[in-house]
Amino acid sequence: MNPTPSRLLIIDDDEAVTQTFAGILRLEGHEVRTALDAESGLQQADMLHPDAIIVDLRMPLINGLGFLYRLRSREQSKDTPVAIVTADYNLDESIPRELAELGAQLHFKPLWLEDVVLLAQSLLASQTRAARPMIQH
Secondary structure, eight states: OOOOEEEEEEOOOOHHHHHHHHHHHHHTTTTEEEEESHHHHHHHHHHHSSSSSEEOOSSSSSSSHHHHHHHHHHGGGGOOEEEEEOOSOOOOOOOHHHHHHHEEEESSSSSOHHHHHHHHHHHHHHHHHHOOOOOOO
């Protein structure tokens, strides 16, 4: 019997990126949904309750950081593992700090296909650790 596939959400305004990431992660056995903007991503997150989310930092209207703030304000998504990806190597120094405070990983593009797989595994492992009860001695 196969275990239930992990649910992943990919959000990027570049459809080629979302389709490439989704394709490789589906081959790995994950259930993957995609969105091309933050607002659609929030709607998908509310419906899907993903186990992990990969979101682009630089998107029109609401960027990845804005998405993350909105996601964290929702009770059901406050602990969902999130990776923010960007091709912008000249980030304001406050952005990595904010992402860390919000519990998100920061990764830089380009990402090779195996990097995407490892990133998903890392996010899912952090989700599993967070779900384990603490053992008090």
